[in-house]
Amino acid sequence: MILVTGVTGRVGREVARLLGGVRPLRVLARDPGRVPVAGGVPEVVVGDYADRGSLARALEGVAAAFVVTVPGAGGGEDDARFAEAARAAGVRHLVKVSAAAVTDPYADDFITRWQRGAEDVIRSCGVGWTFLRPRSFMSNTLSWASAIRSQGVVRAVHGTSVNACVDPRDVAEVAVRVLTEDGHQGMAYLLTGPEALSAVDQTERLSRVLGRCLRFEELGLGQAWELWSARYPEPVARALLESAERQLAGAKAQVGPAVSEVTGRPARPFGVWAADHAAAFALPAAPGGA
Template identity: 45%
Template sequence: MTPRARTSRHIVLTGATGKVASLTARHLAAAGHRLTLVSRTARTTGLPPGTRHVACDYDNPALLAETFRGADAVLVVTNDPTRPEHDRNIVRAAVEASAGHLVKLSAAAVHDPAADDLVTTWQRENERLVRDSGIPWTLLQPRSFMTHALAWAPGVRDAATTRALHPHSRNACIAPEDIAEVAALVLGDDGHDHRSYRLTGPRALSAHEQTEILAALLGRPLTCLPLTPDEAHALHLLTYPRAMADALLASADRQAAGAKSGTTDTVERLTGRAPTTFAQWAAAHLHRFAPARTEAATHARAHADAGPGRVPVSVRRT
């Protein structure tokens, strides 16, 4: 249970319909904070008391500034490296609205001197904007999200396979639920000004090892098939522009060189509990990988629900 905050704050969450901010909102609402959610389309029903959802595009600086007015803290989440003006607009609007604290969702790769791809250079520049804003700031720098495994779900369901470039390279991936819990702590509390938090899961895993974990949970064999660089690039081009596809390939090459296997104790230090393992995350999301209502999915969900304190509430509910 998220404890109630001593003082209720007005907190603005950009990226509110996305993976991290939507989970962050649950913690903050449960703690009794007043929330303003921001995304291009707004929900009008089913919002917790004290929460409003504003439809606002990052291309609209005037509306951003109006939305941020009176905010004690703003979570900054953008997701398009080809549109650097989004972060500029958000930071300028926060300054204009005299927001009290900026918390930026960045990435762990900013620390890697060998990372010069589009996504990492964009995040470094976003961090600089936040640090130079004059507003107290906190940077959240997570490793890859465990949710990337969801892209395997159709292959797992239909062909008992996963596919990955460099399938034996390891990444200390993290559950978005853990990032959200840290974000909620930082937004709702004092004492995090001018800090950067590198966030990882408990252990680095390869795609091959994640596939073995999924197979054990599902109770059926799965095969992890290697992708060639050209195949991986072509798959990225189905979703992203070429510059992003190139950046993702460079990122995978750095992973193969071992750049993403280090872990930190930051989640445990801040939340007081161990970070979610991939097995716990996968068990909580197993219905996405399993054909509807198999015995394995039911068993795994019961297993995930059985460990209070081991699996965060938000993970079990998702």
């Protein structure tokens, strides 16, 4: 039995889809109505990390678990609670979604410190582990969709700085391999796309996919802070600003081979992700279908 958490997120949803109907599958979810059913209806345990009873029920008879937690949630203790429950249940392997920044000695923001702490907890809990350390998800560009549809514009801070962003589907495929194959325990995989791209580069590729000329507008740091502080808690917003500064310094440009090494195929480029999600950025159809 494999347990998947985070099934309402982009990676967890895809992990559940890939495993559905292939392996005995259970998911832990607060809201069973949001659990994806593509590929087969999984066994659902209703609960969360703060509910020790639901953790025990979810982990009973589980051999491997896919672990997704959120910075600041659960008082920062979600990973510890899950790891303790997994050890008590006899789980043999935890596959944890972390972040590429944990290995950067210059990264000391709130999110990175939290991810390092989460890795430390899982590494020391007595259960076998694997860490998945992705760069930014290509799907983060969906935050541009409304402005692209309404104004034909992309706005981002440090628009020419590059990031070796990764398709969440590639992260999910790596996770499934790690959950179902031997030889991955004790490993940490840097997961990137095949090239480092800037927001300006991504705007150009989206223009090509959509057949529509999009323009790029640089956000100042003050504008970015105003936007992020309205959307996220203050420590998260500040961490995003610090992360953007590290990207400007070149800290996120490294392309790694792990997606190819684990899955046996090249990582998907951004153009493929964009083409597969073009509908999210496209102008609405004219009334009457004309």
